[in-house]
Amino acid sequence: MNTLRSALTRTVGSSSRQALAQPARRAAAQVPRRGYAVKREQVFRDKANVGPVSWTSAVIFIATGFGLYFYFESEKAKVQKRKQDEMAAKSIGRPNIGGPFQLVNSDGSPYTEQNLRGHWTLIYFGFTNCPDICPEELDKMGEAVDKVGSDEVLPLFVSVDPARDSPEQVKKYIKDFHPRLVGLTGDYDAIKRACKSYRVYFSTPPNAKPTDDYLVDHSIFFYLMDPLGQFVDAFGKATTADEVADKVRTAMGKWEAAGGNVAAGLPVKV
Template sequence: MSSKGPEHFPQVFTPKSAAIFLVTGMGLLFYFQNEKAKILEQQEKDRANKAYGRPAVGGPFSLTTHTGGTYTEQDLLGKWSMVYFGFTNCPDICPAELDKMGLVLDAAEKEHGKIFNPVFVSVDPARDSPSRIAVYLKDFHPGFTGLVGSYQAVKAMCKAYRVYFSTPPNAKPEDDYLVDHSIFVYLMDPKGQFMEAFGQAVTVDEMLQKMRETITEWKSETGRTT
């Protein structure tokens, strides 16, 4: 059997195949680098969403305080606001939630100082005048600011805060009707950004612990000390 020299073997790695290999390799490298960049970008988005991604709760509003002044979203800035939506004719849930907020505020102020702003927003504008809210709030924490406005103004704020309420739009003060509404205490940071929503089942201790964690994390992220 005769043997063949190297010149008799087919040339597999020709200049043409080398060029194809090089182009293919560069294409794969670009593809994988692009995919890696996409993965890193998504990971960064996921990290950011985990740290900052919260529901879009809150926004501009203008209502009247229980003392007759004007109150807007700008008045929420500078302190940690706790915002609750209810009404003075509420037989049990609202008083219980406002009492709970008072206990949380007293305990939180001892730990963090006077950095909190409790707000009560009436979802019954037909019956809750500023003077009526002023009398109502005397039974609760003295730091509360009560807010009320026209039906449309209240509806706009409730929409911004994703709050449901069933007050009839054309209700009159003498009408007899029931009001159903969302039961949440909204925690807003000193920049007016939504941080947490505490439902009816959340206890005082649970609220305090979550607020402690949220405030600590916020200080770390913003570099603030207060």
């Protein structure tokens, strides 16, 4: 930029100086001058021959123009990309809930967060020997799933009672609830890790024996997670199935408006 400006100044300067140079040249006929002055005058005259813009300055001008054009284009693209990312992630103010886990389903097969990719998920943490809150919440969750449309949302039950809740136990338990309810369990450490990433508190002692009769104190929220496995909402005891279904539909609507699974780089139908 600076080079360009100085080149322009030089050009303008040279033409005005050339006009002034006319009487000076006449005077120069009588007064002998030093060599470098003659040389400089010669340069001025050469520049005047090509007009007010020299080749160098023209090249610099065009190059700068191109440079600026591509610079602004790339900046614009960067801003657009950032906006898109923000829309897809909607990361502002989103609680850091969810993440990787390695559990097993009620058939004993491995089940991770990858199995949830592309699915809207309602996820509840509980235990099969739960006196009343878990079954009530799971019933409500199932009801909400049906209200939204049975194929739209995947209901998920994650056990927080590794000692007693074997895949076999979980399989028997989930039969009582939604037909599509997926039950997950694992060993103490796997469940602990899953609970940590979902910010779920539970109080099973690590050394509890399967034959013990105890209750597990745990968080009783269930979460709505989007097809990327990101947290959308949490529902407590006070929320009704209708309210849950409404919130799920609203979230799905927003997701589709932002481009849906395609924009998020997920398979459309899993």
